[in-house]
Amino acid sequence: MKISAFKTGRFWILFLLLLIFSWGYAFSEKDSVVEIYKNATAPFDDEKSVDSILLIPDNTVPVETKYQGGFFWTETRKDKIERFKCSECHNNKDVQIARAAEIAHGDIILDHGGQDKPLSCYTCHKKDDRNFLVTEEGSKIDMDHSYQMCGQCHFRQKKDWVGGAHGKRVSYWAGTRVVKTCTSCHDPHSPLFEKRWPKTYSPPLVN
């Protein structure tokens, strides 16, 4: 008799515990942000919802890689290169002017690839067609789509850039996705950011 009473008591305690836990679970998890965004699967049309959205600005090109099923745009490069087109000097004849390389390209500091595998000019620029970049495979790449060039080695960064975890959008979170291209932030010849002083400083904590 005593044992069975103990057993039923234990059963009830277990049942109660189970009830408490399931109750807690039911009320704690459902309204968390993680649950909310995971359940939000319907497409969101920002162009309808948000009043002022960015029209595709000038100096952008559609990226050839797709972003989560859709197109996105990136900033151009060619209009920011001082001496484009390159073929104005680099045609089928050799450049005859003395110290031409120093005058035209002396500002370029090549620091790309580290000490182990330093890149040379000819890793990206080929002698037969200077207006384009040439990949390791030998295919020509337009300067505006230089992300394809960078993506050969920095494929992880490129994947993140396409997805949105690397790089940044231009001005608007809503509307057509326009992002900065690799060379908007990185100097392709020495891509690491230089050390510099911070823009401001923080005072000691108050309050």
Add this chain to the structure above:
Amino acid sequence: MNSRKNKDCRKQKKNTPLQDKPFGRREFLKGAVKAAALGSAAMVSGCGTGLLGSSEEDSLRWKEYFKKHYRLMTQEEKDETVRRLERLARLRRGVDIQMSSKGPIERILFGYAFNLTRCEGFMECVAACVKENNLDRKSNTQYIRIFEMEHGEMSPASGNSKYFHEVPVEDHFYMGVQCFHCEKAPCVKACPTQATYREPDGIVVVDYDWCIGCRYCIAACPYYGRRFNWNEPYVPVNEITKKQHYLGNRMRTKGQMEKCTFCVQRTREGRLPACVEACPTGARVFGNLLDPKSEIRYVLKNKKVFRFKEELGTDAKYWYFID
């Protein structure tokens, strides 16, 4: 100024420029006490109008005191108070501002992600935030704090937020901390006047005019996300950001709480917050959590993310991630 005409009726006060003249609730109460004392005398001599609003500025201020909590206002009332505040800014500071009372957009829940690998501590975000949000230049109020931390450190408590040297430093990473716009925000629970509350798009805002300055929310916030105006905030007139929002970067006064609002004046119009736009390394990601195609959703799905002090259950909408 008209109000100066009747000045003799009141007790002579030190003549300060209008911009610096504090007029918080305490001053109002002081004024009310004085008014009661002077009441009878004023009735007799017939010059009580200075206090009760003879000039335009006084009457606008008078109306501002009796407005409702922002959440209880109808759109018309919001428009009215916005117009009053625009006019007051013109009268008191001589600037033409455009204030908005734009409400939340449906099916938007703002989220933010911070890339710990990318941030290099240049503090461009802090400077942009100060400029955009009209933060007090006198006491150097900043919403964002960047902590310089050694590799392997886990808490900004052991980091250095007062660094001023060339960055980045080897073997260090930088962690930006600001308001995390918690879904279950402790500051909202602590506020006795419900001046701070969560907007439907997830932004935790302060209705500055309903803040009594008790600073309970500072004590409640586990992230050091809130700032208090110990003095009358000072912004040089030519540096005032003129595009303002009622809940965002409009001018605060002494004794009011303020905090990051994800730049509500920008984000509700589809633009990025000032810190995101200013970031030179692209360490900051901002977007709509309810949009499956947004960048923030990509980060949350594909990156290793964590939230700061997640165990507190504040359910912050601010994630940290690493490459």
